[in-house]
Amino acid sequence: MHSDPAVWHGPDNGHGTAGHRAGGQTTFTLLGPLEVLKDGTDYAPTAPKVLQLLAMLLLRPGKLVQIDSIVEELWADDPPRSVRTTMQTYVYQLRKCIEQNELAPAGDELLITKHAGYVFTVDPAQIDVFTFQRLFQEGRELLDRDHYTDAARSLRAALALWTGPPMANVNCGSVLSSYVVDLQEQRRTAQHLRIHAELEAGWHRELIGELRALVAANPLDEGMHGQLMRVLSRSGRRSDALATYRNLRAVLNEELGVEPCEELQRLHHELLSAGETPR
Template identity: 45%
Template sequence: MEFKLLGPLEAIHNRRVCTPRAPKVKKVLALLLLRANQVVGLDSFIEELWGDKSPQTAVTTTQTYVYHLRKSLGRAVGPDQAEHLVETAAPGYVLRVDDENIDLKQFDWVISRAQASAKANRFKETARYAEEALALWTGAPLAGVDCGSFLNGYVANLEERHTAALELRVHAEMQLGNYREMIAELRSIVTVHPLNEWFHAQLIMALNMSGRRSEALRAYQTVRDLLRRELGLDPSPELWQLHQEILAADAHGRGAPSTSPARGPLASRGAALGFVHHQPAPAL
């Protein structure tokens, strides 16, 4: 059986979707998948399912949800296999599944290869692996699940990992000099990540390196106005310096600033601007 977390939560067997429909049962499945092959305690299920308003019957009700999860999966793989998939293990339950059958585990494996390629300056490989990793995403993580405190923490972590993978791919393409080819995609990216200055910087650089300096300057004005309007901030020193270098190059008749087009993320502005700061997923 295969499981998908990077988009709508799905359980798939022989190309047939067999995801539980009941909202609470889906939450139980999501928790088990995010800690696949590790025991998830009953306290974690109760916290996710009810927060600080758990009923006196929380333990038995959780056990009922696990029963319904097994029953739902069992309709696809058989009751014996379902019992093996979702095992009782003190102080809770554990989902037994191979990493290759969870899209999140596949993503982590492929993106680790992209990161290794980037460290070795093999940017064609980096771009290919990063694109392969990003292709595993089919939407917002855990879409369709009514997330509580634990799952919301995981969703935030997954969204940051997706942004990091996207940054890695853009960085590789810029290092390969694919400026013109990246312009349309970067315009879409900054629409989705409007407060991420690093993505804006890559768009500005791609436009400038493609001989479209006036558009690059307008792109800078757009992000400057956005930051002032939304956050009351001026652009970061790095972004301001890029703007100044484009102006100086234009004044002296040069085609491009000396600034590297693929500098790392402008981390100095912090998470408030949408930058990726990798934090471990919350423990269950």
């Protein structure tokens, strides 16, 4: 079977070990296009199946990625008759390109074959997904301890790692698509918590413009509407906060035939009462 050639971006420096030994550490991005970065150059493969395989390996660094899982991702319910041989060809191409671009002294040291699958022996700290999750968790813990400014800083750092939709240049099958959905939910939660931390830190006026844009882009997101209502109220704009609720209620009624959630209804009642600033 003819396979796609594994092409890695970036020049061959032609100096043997200079790139790997003298250059910086290789890092991998998944929060946006999949990139393999060394000294500012992207060496990610362009062959679609090799890129898919690399994404699968990067999401489980240092852990076994089962052959069955790779087959499901790459071919779903229609694998070729020579599926094992074809998959081994992609693994060979990935190893060869690791060596050619001096990302490791030897491809089989970085990508190890096991009986039931493959292990990609990179440090999770080299992969942006795991840096994001570490900073995200750190921010949550700081928020739980009411350290709002520090929590906001950690959550902003986590969100700054995103450059677009996860694995934007990868043709995701069923396995990777489920990872993409999960990562997008993690990003949404981190954004919500970051805004909450900044709100509690007293930066409500600075948040109004951003939240108006987020609400416009997510007209059915009740959590974002609630945050906008709070920052408007704390900025002395109670009438605008009430208008935000009315607009959301109209959209929910028209689109889904439902009322705003109980939390937002309580917030609305608080705003309607004698000018109490809702907490």
